[in-house]
Amino acid sequence: MPRSPHTLWLAGVALWSLVTLAAPLAGLVLAAAEPGPAVMPATLLSIAAGSLALAAALTALALVLAYPLARAVTAPWLLLFVMIAPLARAIGALALGLSPGTGSVALARLAGDVPLAALLLRARLRTRPRSWLDAAADLGAGPWRRFVAVEWPHLRPAYALAAVCITLLAVGDATIAAVAGGGKRYTLGLALREAVLLDAHPRRAAVIAALFAAIALPCAWALARGLRAAGRGRPGREAPASRAGWWLLLGCAAPLAALVPAAVTWPVGQGDALLLAQLPATLASAGVAALLAAALGCVTGLGAPARWGPALLLPLALPPAVYGAAWLVTARALGWGPGLGLTVATLLPGQVAIAHAGATAALADSARLADAARDLGAGALARARWLWWPLAWPIGAALALVAFAQAVGDAGASAFTSGPGGSTLAVGLEILGRGGDQGAVPRWALGLGLVPLLAAALAALLRRR
Amino acid sequence: MTLTLRALGKTYAGRRVLADVSVELAAGGYTCVMGASGSGKTTLLRIVAGLERQDAGSVLLDGRAIDDLPAERRPLHTLFQDYALFPHLSALDNVAFAPRLLGVRDPELTARARALLRDVGLDMSFETRKPAAMSGGEQQRVALARALAGAPRWLLLDEPLAALDRPLRAGLRRLLRDLARRRGLGCLHVTHDPEEALALADRLLVFGGGALLAAGAPAELYAAPPSLEVARLLGEVTREPGGDGWLRPEHLRLGESGATGVVRSLACLGDRWEVEVEIAGRVHLSRSPTPPACTPGAAVALAWDPARVLRFAAPPA
Numbered sequence: 001m002p003r004s005p006h007t008l009w010l011a012g013v014a015l016w017s018l019v020t021l022a023a024p025l026a027g028l029v030l031a032a033a034e035p036g037p038a039v040m041p042a043t044l045l046s047i048a049a050g051s052l053a054l055a056a057a058l059t060a061l062a063l064v065l066a067y068p069l070a071r072a073v074t075a076p077w078l079l080l081f082v083m084i085a086p087l088a089r090a091i092g093a094l095a096l097g098l099s100p101g102t103g104s105v106a107l108a109r110l111a112g113d114v115p116l117a118a119l120l121l122r123a124r125l126r127t128r129p130r131s132w133l134d135a136a137a138d139l140g141a142g143p144w145r146r147f148v149a150v151e152w153p154h155l156r157p158a159y160a161l162a163a164v165c166i167t168l169l170a171v172g173d174a175t176i177a178a179v180a181g182g183g184k185r186y187t188l189g190l191a192l193r194e195a196v197l198l199d200a201h202p203r204r205a206a207v208i209a210a211l212f213a214a215i216a217l218p219c220a221w222a223l224a225r226g227l228r229a230a231g232r233g234r235p236g237r238e239a240p241a242s243r244a245g246w247w248l249l250l251g252c253a254a255p256l257a258a259l260v261p262a263a264v265t266w267p268v269g270q271g272d273a274l275l276l277a278q279l280p281a282t283l284a285s286a287g288v289a290a291l292l293a294a295a296l297g298c299v300t301g302l303g304a305p306a307r308w309g310p311a312l313l314l315p316l317a318l319p320p321a322v323y324g325a326a327w328l329v330t331a332r333a334l335g336w337g338p339g340l341g342l343t344v345a346t347l348l349p350g351q352v353a354i355a356h357a358g359a360t361a362a363l364a365d366s367a368r369l370a371d372a373a374r375d376l377g378a379g380a381l382a383r384a385r386w387l388w389w390p391l392a393w394p395i396g397a398a399l400a401l402v403a404f405a406q407a408v409g410d411a412g413a414s415a416f417t418s419g420p421g422g423s424t425l426a427v428g429l430e431i432l433g434r435g436g437d438q439g440a441v442p443r444w445a446l447g448l449g450l451v452p453l454l455a456a457a458l459a460a461l462l463r464r465r
Numbered sequence: 466m467t468l469t470l471r472a473l474g475k476t477y478a479g480r481r482v483l484a485d486v487s488v489e490l491a492a493g494g495y496t497c498v499m500g501a502s503g504s505g506k507t508t509l510l511r512i513v514a515g516l517e518r519q520d521a522g523s524v525l526l527d528g529r530a531i532d533d534l535p536a537e538r539r540p541l542h543t544l545f546q547d548y549a550l551f552p553h554l555s556a557l558d559n560v561a562f563a564p565r566l567l568g569v570r571d572p573e574l575t576a577r578a579r580a581l582l583r584d585v586g587l588d589m590s591f592e593t594r595k596p597a598a599m600s601g602g603e604q605q606r607v608a609l610a611r612a613l614a615g616a617p618r619w620l621l622l623d624e625p626l627a628a629l630d631r632p633l634r635a636g637l638r639r640l641l642r643d644l645a646r647r648r649g650l651g652c653l654h655v656t657h658d659p660e661e662a663l664a665l666a667d668r669l670l671v672f673g674g675g676a677l678l679a680a681g682a683p684a685e686l687y688a689a690p691p692s693l694e695v696a697r698l699l700g701e702v703t704r705e706p707g708g709d710g711w712l713r714p715e716h717l718r719l720g721e722s723g724a725t726g727v728v729r730s731l732a733c734l735g736d737r738w739e740v741e742v743e744i745a746g747r748v749h750l751s752r753s754p755t756p757p758a759c760t761p762g763a764a765v766a767l768a769w770d771p772a773r774v775l776r777f778a779a780p781p782a
Contacts, residue, residue, distance in 0.1 A: 371516050372549035374536040376563040377615055382537075386562065390553045 013308045020315060020349035024323065025213060027330025032206030039204050044191070048211065051187040054102070055170035058109050062166050063159055065110070065248055066117035070125055072245020073115075078122065081115035081252050083402060083452030085409025087426050090179035091433055091445040092255025095262060100182020108176045111252040113169065117162035118245075123361075124158035164222050165316075172212065172319020175411045179433055188212070189321040193415060196325045205325050212322045217310075219317035223357075224309035259446040266439025271432050275425055275444050282425040285340040286407035289347045294400035297355020298392045301363055304356075312356045315349035323349065324416030331417070338419035346413045351403040358402070362395045401455040409448050466492045466527050466540070466618040468513070468651060474521035475508055475675075482508050484675045486522070490668070492618075495645055495652045497662035497683070499698055500672030506655040507546075509672075510621050513653065515539045526618070542617040546624045548608040550596040556582060556607045557592040563615030581610040585640065602633040606640075613644065620645065622654040626661060638664060659699045663687060671695045687713075693777045702775065703750040706767055710774035714739065714750040719757050723768035728759050742767055 069078070089108040098104040129150065136146045174189035181190070188208055195205040300312055315323070327346045328338065336342060369391075373383050411426035418424045426448065433441045468490040475483040482505040490496050498506050511517040513524055515536030523530045531539055542563070550559050560578040561569075569577065582591060585606040596604055605625060612620060622641070626634045642665055645652045656662050662669055663683045671679040671686065679686055679695045690696035693711065702711040706724035719740060726744035733739075733756075740751045742765060751757075751767060759765050 368545065368547060368549045369551060371536075372543070372545060372551070373562075375514055375516065375541075375543045376611065377537045377566045378562075379535075379537050382566055386565075387551065 009304055009308060013304070013311045017311055017314070021318075024326030024330045025209065027333050028202065028206050028209050028326045030333065031202035031329045034202065036203050037201060039201075039207050041207075044204070044207060047186045047191045048188055050185075051171050051189075051191075054105070054185070054187070055167045058106060058113060058170050059163050059166045061106075062110055062113040062117045063162060065114045066121050066162065068244040069114055069118035069248045070121040070245070072243065073118065073122075073249055075119060075122055077249070078115045078119040079402070080452050081249070082112060082119055083405040083409075083455065084112060084256060085405075085411075085426060085445075085448045085451070086112060086173065086175045087179065087409060087411045087430055087433075088259070088445040088449035089255045090176040091429075091441055092257075092259050092449070093180050095258040095442055096255060097258075098180075100180060101184040102181075104180040104182075105176055105185045108180045108255060109170060109173070111255050113166045114248060115252055116169075117159075117166060120162045120165070121155065121158045124155050127154075129154055161223065164219055168215075168219055168317055168319065172321055173412070174319075174321040174415065175430065179430060189319050189412070192321050192325050196328060196416060202329060205329070209322050209326060212318055216314060216317040220310045220314040223313045223316055256446065256449045259442040259449065262438065262442035263446045264443075266443070268443075269437075269439050271437040271440030272443065275428050275432070275440060278423060278425045278428045281340055281423060282408060285344050285424070286404050289344045289351055289407045290400045290404035292344075293348060293351035293355045293403040294396045296352045297357075297399055298359045298363075298396045300352070300356045301359025302366060302388060302392065309356075309360070313353050316353040316357070318350075320347075320350060320410060320412030321416075323347075324413035327413075328416040338417050338423075340418070340423060342417040343414050343424060346417045347407050347410060350413075351406065354406070355396075355399040355403060358399045359392070359395060363392065366391070397458075401458055405452045405455040408451050466651065467525075468492075468619055468653070469525040469528070470509075470513070470522070471525060472522040473509070473512060473519050473524070475505070475512065475517070475519050482675045483512070483519070486675075486677050488670060488677060488680060490651065490653065493649045493651050494667045495642065495665055496654065496668045496670060497666035498653065498655045498670045498672060499657065499659065499662045500678075501698065502657065504672040505675040506657075506672055507623055510543070510623050510653065510655050513619075514541060514543050514621050516543075540617055541619040541621055542612040542615050543621040543623060544605075544608055544612045544625045546627060548596070548604045550604055550608055550611070552596055555593045555595055556587065556599070559596070559607055560610045560614050562611060567615065578610075578614065581614050582607070584613075584644065585610045601628055602637070605629060605637060609637075609641070609644070613648070613650075617650070619651040619653060622652060624655055624657065626656070626658070634661070641665065663699070671698055673698070690775065691777075693775075696775055696777075701750060704747060705769070705774050706744050706747075706749055708774065710776045712769055712774060714752040716769055716773040717749060717751040718753065718768050719751055719759065719765050720768040721766055723766040725764060725766045728761050728763050728765055730761055731757060731759070740765075 086108065089111045090104070093104040093108040093111070094100065096107070098107065132150045133146055136150050141149060171187060172189040173187050174193040177185055177187040177190040178193070188211065192205055192208040195201045195208060304312060323346050327342060331337070331342050369387060370383065373387050378386060409426055410424075411430050414424045414427045415430065418427045425444070429441060429444050429448065433445075470486055470488050470490075473483050473486040474481070482503075486505075486509065498509065500506050508517065512519045515531070515534060519532070523532055525531065526540070551562065554562070557575065557578050560581050561574050564574055564577055579589070579592065582588075587603065587606050587610070591599070591603065591607070596607070599607065609625070625641075626637055629637065638661060641652075641654075644650070654662075654665060666683045669679075669681060669683045669686050670677060673694050679691050686695065687699050690699060693702070696702050696711065701714055703714050703717060705712050706717075706726070715737075719742075724744050726742040726749070729741040729743050729748060731738060731740045734752075737752050737754050738756055740753075740757050740759070742749050742751060744767070749767060
């Protein structure tokens with residue numbers, strides 16, 4: 001693959017890391033250096049332990065349930081469920097009649113985590129080593145023995161990748177814990193949010209951010225490694241479909257379905273008007289962030305040397321709450337107030353990381369095509385025009401839709417950066433939800449939940465092209 | 466356009482894959498590069514194509530070094546082992562890729578691409594087909610047409626027939642030779658199949674451990690290889706009965722006089738027969754175009770022409 005000079009990439013990645021990671025975290029550290037109340041490490045440790053225990057339990061459950069789901073449901077459907085906003089799932093879990101607490105948090109999390117694990121697993125299931133399975137059967141291995149000896153080693157990279165992703169999401173979650181936890185269930189992400197927004201305690205926030213940063217580096221490395229391993233393998237024999245998977249999918253859809261009765265029966269009120277007013281700005285900022293992210297993700301996915309993968313994926317290993325908190329503190333120090341600009345800047349690194357991962361996987365085969373194009377006389381411009389643009393634009397458009405849906409539904413980072421009163425739809429919805437609005441909240445949560453449906457339909461259309 | 470490789474060297478992660486390779490290839494000649502897996506054949510081709518940079522040495526065309534010329538500006542095109550057809554383009558557009566870059570426009574562009582598709586034996590129904598809708602053999606033909614479309618002076622072929630079945634391979638082999646001759650095209654063809662190399666090459670280069678072990682006319686190298694390693698890469702050899710030399714199996718005949726032994730097995734290989742004969746605990750191979758008049762367990766005699774015996778110097782300790 002013709003790479004741009006490595007020094008250029010090195011400079012680019014260094015600049016990117018500085019702007020997206022070092023600057024916000026530095027702001028948080030500087031704020032923490034100022035005198036203030038004690039951090040109370042015992043309380044923090046207890047929250048961290050509880051948060052990790054819940055994350056571990058949910059991860060284990062999600063990994064077990066993902067297998068039948070991955071065998072039954074195709075990738076576009078799984079992606080659709082992954083893209084449903086956590087806030088919509090949390091409000092939906094409460095709409096099912098569950099009382100706020102561990103049960104509703106678990107349901108809201110699993111409704112997104114199981115499809116995510118299944119999505120990662122499915123890519124690997126499609127490359128099951130047919131000849132090895134046949135050889136094992138021929139040598140007398142039964143279904144269980146074949147699973148243990150052949151299938152499990154093949155699936156392990158995808159399981160490891162899913163475990164890292166789900167644990168990070170669960171530990172860093174603030175939205176679901178705040179809405180569905182109802183104050184009974186704390187995560188490290190929620191503790192960070194409260195330290196910044198409720199208690200104005202930058203030292204505690206910095207300690208929590210430092211905890212996240214400490215696990216982010218190995219996790220980013222594991223993500224890069226897992227993505228590479230999960231993407232390897234030749235097309236093989238797909239696993240036979242599992243009926244249990246369809247029941248699981250219905251279970252994942254239950255929180256969203258529970259929103260329908262209230263959404264259609266309650267009359268339109270003042271809450272709807274408030275949220276409607278936030279819609280244009282939300283769509284505009286999400287659109288800008290999505291287009292930028294998809295473009296950058298495609299460029300890095302095509303051209304960045306594989307060794308820079310962890311640096312580009314690092315933002316995925318930091319929860320949105322850490323970004324939101326760090327950027328808010330840094331922006332204040334720089335005289336930059338909360339608002340849509342800050343929200344876009346905060347969301348961008350994570351979205352670029354997702355787009356980079358997607359583009360890397362989708363364009364994995366591009367090196368040999370680039371060699372062929374060069375060999376036939378295509379210079380850099382000709383390759384961009386005749387090869388990269390036609391190959392990458394449908395992928396870029398699909399990635400932009402994913403990023404758009406994620407940005408519209410985000411309340412994790414925007415809770416910090418969008419400003420007083422909630423200048424994005426999701427943050428406004430969360431505030432209204434905590435205020436107990438019973439008509440607008442389910443209606444708009446359902447709307448948020450259905451954004452990915454439109455995005456997925458468009459992505460499927462583009463994929464067919 | 467003479468292609469000269471001068472003292473080429475390349476190392477990957479401390480492992481030397483090419484060591485001081487020097488050779489001069491005449492314009493319009495068909496040269497095959499043979500060697501075991503990992504002997505540096507493909508690396509050599511990629512260096513000549515400009516897709517990889519050598520650590521030492523130089524590549525010259527007509528005596529002019531092209532080391533600083535990027536791949537896209539070298540007058541050579543490659544037929545890749547996995548074809549590397551552009552998946553988003555039809556067969557016609559794949560073939561038209563290089564001429565379009567050279568400024569050729571419709572209707573000449575389409576006419577030229579169509580003529581090339583015809584030349585490689587593909588009819589008009591293939592024009593709009595994308596690579597995913599073609600078989601391996603069809604993709605290979607499109608890739609060949611694509612590589613020829615830019616009118617290269619040298620064609621580099623990286624095991625182009627390796628993934629095809631035997632009848633397809635024979636057909637494409639003939640097509641390759643015919644096209645190269647008609648166009649006066651120089652070809653540098655990497656293969657590990659001795660039959661392919663012997664059938665196609667005017668000149669054969671044999672590689673081992675990154676070094677050029679032998680170079681010469683294929684028939685001469687087959688008949689008088691400079692080392693046992695080269696002899697084995699070009700075909701099977703069997704021990705000289707009772708001696709320390711080696712023989713090609715077809716030079717060891719079943720007869721009425723000579724070294725006597727017992728037939729262990731015999732097999733029909735289609736166009737020839739193979740007999741395993743055990744003499745003094747050592748098994749020898751004999752091949753003949755006619756069915757042998759013996760059965761397993763029978764006593765037979767093996768004869769050979771002493772002039773055919775291959776003798777090699779002992780490898781340095």
